[in-house]
Amino acid sequence: MSRVFLIWAVTHSVKEVQSEDSVLLFVIAWTITEIIRYSFYTFSLLNHLPYLIKWARYTLFIVLYPMGVSGELLTIYAALPFVRQAGLYSISLPNKYNFSFDYYAFLILIMISYIPIFPQLYFHMIHQRRKVLSHTEEHKKFE
């Protein structure tokens, strides 16, 4: 969901942001993550999951996830002045539908929402890692 938002509602919509380094940062993070994640699913379905893939999936996120989040936040931050300037996706009063929306403020709210959401997801993955990888260790001991 955040991927779709970052791509369409931020990077695609605000052309000036497309040459930023932060875009490169999250694209790389997502690409590596997805290659590993889908290999994990594929091999699991084939019932032949190499330990390396499982390890990679549950370990590399430690670096890749913060990397991706940094790229996302920096990109949104870079887009802010252009959104403000162009009044992008914003509607102000007065108008006959008595409605207003400030996309600039909305983006700031999105950035703030990372504060509670990111730690929850991150520590969930850490917890999963402990569960999954120690389980494999036990299996290996009995082989």
Place this chain on the structure above:
Amino acid sequence: MEHHHPTPLTLESSGWAPSWPWSGSGEKGPGTLRICRTILQVEILDAKTREKLCFLDKVEPHATIAEIKNLFTKTHPQWYPARQSLRLDPKGKSLKDEDVLQKLPVGTTATFYFRDLGAQISWVTVFLTEYAGPLFIYLLFYFRVPFIYGHKYDFTSSRHTVVHLACICHSFHYVKRLLETLFVHRFSHGTMPLRNIFKNCTYYWGFAAWMAYYINHPLYTPPTYGAQQVKLALAIFVICQLGNFSIHMALRDLRPAGSKTRKIPYPTKNPFTWLFLLVSCPNYTYEVGSWIGFAIMTQCVPVALFSLVGFTQMTIWAKGKHRSYLKEFRDYPPLRMPIIPFLL
């Protein structure tokens, strides 16, 4: 619905031993009849851990689940009856407070599984809180209390009639709801989980603030079709408010005070109740109608969105109610739809 308790195969297994005049006990003369009463025992186990939490002996067979819950609270005071769910099967349905012990399929020792429903709060408390909020909050915006709009607008008044009308309608609506909560509604359940009050209040209070902000804004634009639009919308609003109230009264009259009986609602002499011919939950139909009226009156997108979200939720509830009616009553009128005549 009551469970029918199968007759035990032997008198001994049921723990019931009559003393007939001819049973051979000798001492009683002919013509006397002595019946021993069954005393049941109840054990309560945790549904998840199967740990034995409580054992009650000397329980009367005609005791209700409500009485068992009260006994259980004595040994575990932190689990007051409202937060107890007792069931015959760890994954089964909760037993009702009115269920009588001897009518349940249990032997001489009844085993119940307990689940903690979490902290509970009364429906009345939740309703009063969630409705008092919007009433108060809307007025803050109406009177343009400081720090909402620019300082030059503090305590000023809108020059549009429709804004004053909208305040009256909105306030009337929530006063009506508060009074109905106190004097009209007869609730099936006493309590709901505590976290609901936070969820519900956020919804009602949040939307009230959002709508009120725009309607009472200094830059508010009155409806495109002017007084005509406002008059039509007001008529819709008033009719639906009367309709909604009529249905609440009709539903109240179906159920005697303090009881939890359920009956099929039917139209009464009041024309507003004739909507029962076409829908199961006309109170929701009228409620949606009221908000659509209010949306047309104020021509305000947040009001339309609030109506839409409310409609979605009420449709879910209406479909559920309709399904329960169909399940419970074989002779339920087939023409009725849950919330919108012929459609939904």
